[in-house]
Amino acid sequence: MTPILSVRTLSKSYGPRLGCRGVSFDLWPGEVMGIVGESGSGKSTLLGCLAGHLAADAGQVIFDTRSHGPRDVLAMAEPERRALSRSEWAFVHQHARDGLRMGVSAGGNVGERLMAAGARNYGAIRGAAQDWLARVEIDPGRIDDRPSAFSGGMQQRLQIARNLVTGPRLVFMDEPTGGLDVSVQARLLDLLRGLVRDMGLSAVIVTHDLAVVRLLADRLMVMKSGEVVEQGLTDQVLDDPQHGYTQLLVSSVLAA
Amino acid sequence: MTDAAYNFAYLDEQTKRMIRRAILKALAIPGCQVPFASREMPMPYGWGTGGVQLSAAVLVPEDRFKVIDQGADDTTNAVSIRKFFERTAGVATTTRTADATVIQTRHRIPETPLAEGQILVYQVPIPEPLRFLEPRETETRRMHALGDYGLMHVKLYEDIARHGHVSAAYAYPVMVEGRYVMDPSPIPKFDNPKLSGCPAIQLFGAGREQRIHALPPYTNVVSLDFEDHPFEASKPEHPCALCGATESYLDEVITDDRGTRMFVCSDTDFCTSRRDAALEAAQ
Ligand SMILES: Nc1ncnc2c1ncn2[C@@H]1O[C@H](COP(=O)(O)OP(=O)(O)OP(=O)(O)O)[C@@H](O)[C@H]1O
Numbered sequence: 001m002t003p004i005l006s007v008r009t010l011s012k013s014y015g016p017r018l019g020c021r022g023v024s025f026d027l028w029p030g031e032v033m034g035i036v037g038e039s040g041s042g043k044s045t046l047l048g049c050l051a052g053h054l055a056a057d058a059g060q061v062i063f064d065t066r067s068h069g070p071r072d073v074l075a076m077a078e079p080e081r082r083a084l085s086r087s088e089w090a091f092v093h094q095h096a097r098d099g100l101r102m103g104v105s106a107g108g109n110v111g112e113r114l115m116a117a118g119a120r121n122y123g124a125i126r127g128a129a130q131d132w133l134a135r136v137e138i139d140p141g142r143i144d145d146r147p148s149a150f151s152g153g154m155q156q157r158l159q160i161a162r163n164l165v166t167g168p169r170l171v172f173m174d175e176p177t178g179g180l181d182v183s184v185q186a187r188l189l190d191l192l193r194g195l196v197r198d199m200g201l202s203a204v205i206v207t208h209d210l211a212v213v214r215l216l217a218d219r220l221m222v223m224k225s226g227e228v229v230e231q232g233l234t235d236q237v238l239d240d241p242q243h244g245y246t247q248l249l250v251s252s253v254l255a256a
Numbered sequence: 257m258t259d260a261a262y263n264f265a266y267l268d269e270q271t272k273r274m275i276r277r278a279i280l281k282a283l284a285i286p287g288c289q290v291p292f293a294s295r296e297m298p299m300p301y302g303w304g305t306g307g308v309q310l311s312a313a314v315l316v317p318e319d320r321f322k323v324i325d326q327g328a329d330d331t332t333n334a335v336s337i338r339k340f341f342e343r344t345a346g347v348a349t350t351t352r353t354a355d356a357t358v359i360q361t362r363h364r365i366p367e368t369p370l371a372e373g374q375i376l377v378y379q380v381p382i383p384e385p386l387r388f389l390e391p392r393e394t395e396t397r398r399m400h401a402l403g404d405y406g407l408m409h410v411k412l413y414e415d416i417a418r419h420g421h422v423s424a425a426y427a428y429p430v431m432v433e434g435r436y437v438m439d440p441s442p443i444p445k446f447d448n449p450k451l452s453g454c455p456a457i458q459l460f461g462a463g464r465e466q467r468i469h470a471l472p473p474y475t476n477v478v479s480l481d482f483e484d485h486p487f488e489a490s491k492p493e494h495p496c497a498l499c500g501a502t503e504s505y506l507d508e509v510i511t512d513d514r515g516t517r518m519f520v521c522s523d524t525d526f527c528t529s530r531r532d533a534a535l536e537a538a539q
C-alpha cells in the first residue's frame with residue numbers, strides 16, 4: 001500500500017524565527033493523524049505547509065493523487081496545487097469565518113466547490129447542498145440563510161459540509177473544535193468521527209486538546225519548538241509517553 | 257475643421273502608442289484585463305474617458321465616427337463626444353451604424369449587425385466582473401490567472417435562490433473563449449449574444465480603473481448560466497411603438513404628463529432607418 005501523504009524533512013522559518021523543522025511522517029489511507037503541542041510549537045505552520053497555504057523552505061510533501069499517483073506537492077505549479085486542493089483536499093479552519101463566505105447563503109457556501117469543479121445544474125447543486133446540510137445536522141430548510149444567522153457550532157458544521165461536498169480524500173483541520181462550548185465540541189467531534197469513518201477519509205488534525213486526539217486520531221505526533229519529539233499510535237503515546245515533554249503534557253492534562 | 261492647438265484626436269502620439277500597445281495585448285488575450293496609464297481627459301470620469309481614449313488611439317483621418325449613449329445618437333453625452341472628435345480629429349461623423357468605421361458606445365450594441373473592418377469601443381465603468389464578490393484586487397487577479405471561477409457561479413446561484421432567476425439584467429457576465437470571465441460593460445443582457453462571433457473588433461475601456469479588455473473578430477463568447485436555468489436574452493414583450501420592430505431592444509418612455517407609456521427601440525438609428533424604409537416603400 002502507498003501512503004496517501006508522505007512528508008520528508010519538511011522545514012519552514014519565518015525569517016530568523018523557526019516555524020517547524022525536519023518533520024517526516026507517513027499518513028496511510030483512512031488514517032487520522034493528530035498533532036499536539038503547546039502554543040507556538042509549529043502545528044499550524046506544519047499544516048499550512050502541507051496544505052500549500054504556506055511555502056515550505058525545504059522538504060517534500062508527496063501526495064498520492066487520484067490521477068497521477070504520488071506527486072511532490074511542493075514542486076507543483078500553483079494552478080495544479082489549487083485544483084488538487086479543491087478536489088482531493090479539504091481544509092477546516094479553526095475560525096469558521098476564515099473558511100466560509102459570510103455574505104453567501106449556506107447553499108452557496110456548500111455549492112461553491114461543486115461549481116468550481118464544473119457543476120452546472122442548479123437543481124443538482126441545491127440537492128447536494130441540502131443533503132450535506134442534513135449530514136452535518138443542519139436543517140436543510142435553512143439552505144438560504146447566511147452563516148451569520150448560525151451559531152458557532154453550526155457555522156463550523158457548515159464549514160465541514162462545504163469542504164466535504166466534493167468527496168475529498170484528505171482533510172486538514174486546524175483546531176476544528178477550538179472556541180466552541182464543551183457540549184458543542186462533543187457533538188462536533190461525534191459528527192467528525194462519523195464522517196471520517198463513513199467516507200474513509202484520511203485526516204491531519206491539529207489540536208491542543210488531548211481528548212480530541214484520543215477520540216479521533218489513530219496516530220499522534222507531539223511537537224515542541226518546531227520539531228516532532230515523539231510519534232506513534234495514539235493510545236501508546238498517551239498511555240506510555242517516552243519523551244519528557246510528552247510525559248509533562250499528559251500528566252498536566254490528567255492533573256487538570 | 258480641426259482645432260490646431262491639439263494633436264490629432266487630442267492625445268499626444270506617445271500616449272496613443274502606449275494605449276495601442278495595451279489594445280494589441282488585450283486583443284491577443286481575449287477577455288483579459290490589461291492595465292494602461294489612463295490620461296486626464298477634458299471631461300470627468302463617468303463620461304466615457306476610457307472609451308474616448310481608446311477611440312483617440314484607434315481613429316485615423318479617414319474614419320467615420322459614430323457615438324451612441326444607450327442606443328441614442330442625440331443625447332448630450334453622445335453629442336459632446338462626437339463634437340470632441342469632430343473638433344480634435346476632424347473626422348467625419350455619422351449616425352448610421354452601417355456607415356461608421358468606429359463606433360463609441362455606452363450601454364448598447366447596435367441592432368444593425370456589425371461588419372468586418374468596424375471597431376466598436378465600449379465605455380466601461382467597472383471592468384472587474386468579480387469585484388462585488390471579492391473586493392481584493394490581488395485575489396481577483398489570481399482567480400483570473402488560475403481560471404478559478406467557482407465564485408462567479410456562486411453569484412448566479414445566489415440570485416436564483418433568492419429571486420428564482422439570475423437578477424442581472426445588465427453587465428451580465430460572460431466566458432470568453434472558455435478562458436476568461438469578462439464583464440461586457442452595462443449592456444442589457446439582450447445584447448450579450450451579439451458579443452459572440454462578431455465580425456467587428458470590440459474594445460472595452462475603463463478610464464478611472466485604467467483597464468482595457470477586448471474581443472477580436474469572431475471570438476466565442478458565452479453568457480454564464482446553469483443547464484436548468486439557461487441564459488435568456490430577454491427584452492420587453494412588445495413591438496416598437498414607432499417602427500413595429502419585434503426583434504430590437506426597447507426602452508419604455510413616458511410620453512406625456514399623465515404617465516402614458518410606450519415601448520420604442522432604444523437604437524434610434526435602427527428605428528429611424530426602418531421608418532424611413534417603410535415610408536419609401538409606401539410611396
Ligand atoms: N506569519 C508569521 N510570521 C512570523 N512568525 C510566525 C508566523 N506564524 C507563526 N510564526 C511563528 O512560528 C512559530 C510556530 O507558530 P505556529 O503558529 O505554527 O504555532 P502553533 O503550534 O500553531 O501555535 P498555536 O497553538 O498557538 O496555534 C511561532 O514561534 C510563531 O510565533
Ligand SMILES: [Mg+2]
Pocket residue numbers: 043044045
Ligand atoms: Mg496554530
